[in-house]
Structures are given as C-alpha cells and as structure tokens.
Amino acid sequence: MAWLQILAAKKQSVEDVLKDHWNTYGRNFFTRYDYENCESDPCNKMMSQLQAFVDDQANIGKVFTSASGKSFKVSKADNFEYSDPIDSSVTKNQVSKNKIKRFPSFTFFSSVGNSDLF
Numbered sequence: 001m002a003w004l005q006i007l008a009a010k011k012q013s014v015e016d017v018l019k020d021h022w023n024t025y026g027r028n029f030f031t032r033y034d035y036e037n038c039e040s041d042p043c044n045k046m047m048s049q050l051q052a053f054v055d056d057q058a059n060i061g062k063v064f065t066s067a068s069g070k071s072f073k074v075s076k077a078d079n080f081e082y083s084d085p086i087d088s089s090v091t092k093n094q095v096s097k098n099k100i101k102r103f104p105s106f107t108f109f110s111s112v113g114n115s116d117l118f
Helices: 002-010 014-025 040-055
Strands: 063-065 071-083 090-100 106-109
Touching (some): 002 014
Antiparallel strands (some): 071 090
16 A cells, blocks of 8 residues: 555656666665574674674774675764654664665664564
C-alpha cells in the first residue's frame, strides 16, 4: 500500500521513482544479519571498537582501500539516539552510522536480545 501511495503521489512509474532515488542517494540496498545465542563479550568488544572509531574525529576524511584496490573515504560517523515524543525518554547508542563518500551509508545496530522471549 505504501508503494501505491508513493506512485500515485509522484505520478511516476516504479522505474522513474527508483532512478530519481538512485540519482539523489546512490544505489543502495539493505541486508540484515541476526546473530542469536552469541557470547556477549566479543559482541560488546566489537561495538566498543566501533564506538571508538565514531568518537575519533580524525577518522573523518580518512581513506580506506579494499583488497580489490578500491578506495573509500569516510565523510561522516555518528550515533543515532531516539527521543520518545510520548514519555520523553532517550535511547542512546542504538545505531552507529558511518557514511562513506559515494555511498549512502552503512550502519551497525546494537541491541540487547533475549532468546527467552521467542
């Protein structure tokens, strides 16, 4: 239903909507990997290292080169925090966002899971 509303409002084909999106934001995709029943310590260590990367402003502008020889420049790194409009609670450090020049961004989601809930 959401896509039908977008198409109706924009009066464009799916192809045109996608091309406009890609023109503005670049080609992107979403992938999700859920890891359950993992030991917390290695996961917490990885997120701490990622937080240290985000906190170090010297990383902005830094260029990394992949094994295939392509170079990528960090243009922004920050953390998302959510302020609830109903109860005014604030949830911090839920998502580490890292923006690479020429690409929209990549994110790491940090969440506390409990397999007993499912």
